[in-house]
Structure formats: C-alpha cells, structure tokens
Amino acid sequence: LAKTTQPISMDSYEGQEVNITCSHNNIATNDYITWYQQFPSQGPRFIIQGYKTKVTNEVASLFIPADRKSSTLSLPRVSLSDTAVYYCLVGDNPNRDDKIIFGKGTRLHILP
C-alpha cells in the first residue's frame, strides 16, 4: 500500500483558500486518491476522490499532477466550521476489494 505524507497541522483565516498537499511517492498505477474530513467527536466523512488531473465538487477541489506523486486538496473560502482533521488516503481501484489506510491526517485550524 502506498504511504502518504501530509503536514501535521495548518492554520488559516476565515475567507481564505486553504491548500493541503499530500505526498504519495510510491503510488501504484491502479491507486485512487481519497480525502476524508473528521470533525471533533465524529467519524471521518468522505470529501472527494480522484485519479488524475482535477476533480471538483460542492465541498472541495482535488488537484493531481501528471506524475501523481502528490495531490492537493483545496478548500475555497474556509469558515470556522472547516476546522477539522483532513486525511489523505491512497488505495487500489475502488472496484477491487483492497483496503485503504488512514494516516495521521492534517489538523486544520481556522481562525476568525
């Protein structure tokens, strides 16, 4: 399983765009990149998933360069409620029965 590295913590201010980068140098051809968000006292929640280039949904955007050795989660115009831990995960094609592993995550703290 590909290992991921992401910053332990980040601070930002309300209204700013936040970019969290994750390194996954040994990502395999079939691996997808998935991001989860966890609020205090709750279980993680799926945010976005991608394979290459750019994916956007109502919550975030995911940028994946051509070599796929890293990915960046972009949160536009954050608010205090975006304070959470963000996990980057790499795992096999979702159509296969291989598990994915949560790392330590990035603790994002939004300041007023």
Added chain:
Amino acid sequence: DAGVIQSPRHEVTEMGQEVTLRCKPISGHNSLFWYRQTMMRGLELLIYFNNNVPIDDSGMPEDRFSAKMPNASFSTLKIQPSEPRDSAVYFCASSFRASNEQFFGPGTRLTVL
C-alpha cells in the same frame, strides 16, 4: 437509510470486565471496518470484513480483542478482559467495496477504569 449504527455510544467499565461493541452497517454494503482512535495513535484499522468474512485482522492489538460478523447486518467487537489502555473511541464503518467511500458510525467512546 439511517447510516451506520453503533451501540453503545458510551461505555464505562472496570479493568478486567468484558466489553462488547455493536455495529449495524448500511444495508447493501458488503465491507465492514472496525477502527480505534486515540490522541496518541490516531485512527487505526483493527479488522475488516468482506461479505461477512474477516479479511485482515492484522490491526487487532492482541488476543483480548475479537470481532465477529455473523450476518450482513451485524458485527461485534469484543474485548475480554479490558484494560485501561483500551480506552479510546471505536468506530465502525461500512462501504460497498473495501476501498470505496467508507461511511462511519458515530463511534463508541470506551473508558476502562
């Protein structure tokens, strides 16, 4: 669907007692995961099932921990005997496939005195 259901939400017990945590996955999902989360160790995968069969239990800390999935709609995680270092939040999650989007339950906060 009500989502993943876990019970109890909170459990306080004394060292040496048996603890049983319960999980009902989302109907139609065929993968189920048990996680443990602490401040020190983060979110750890304990065991996961595909189609009610345990696939990987390498994360189970020791023989005091056991998990079962007797049918597609129910799973238990048992700790016997419990120890103070088992205090943590235990999450159950389910997904259609093992590496698809996982849906987490609210967790069980276990305190072993």
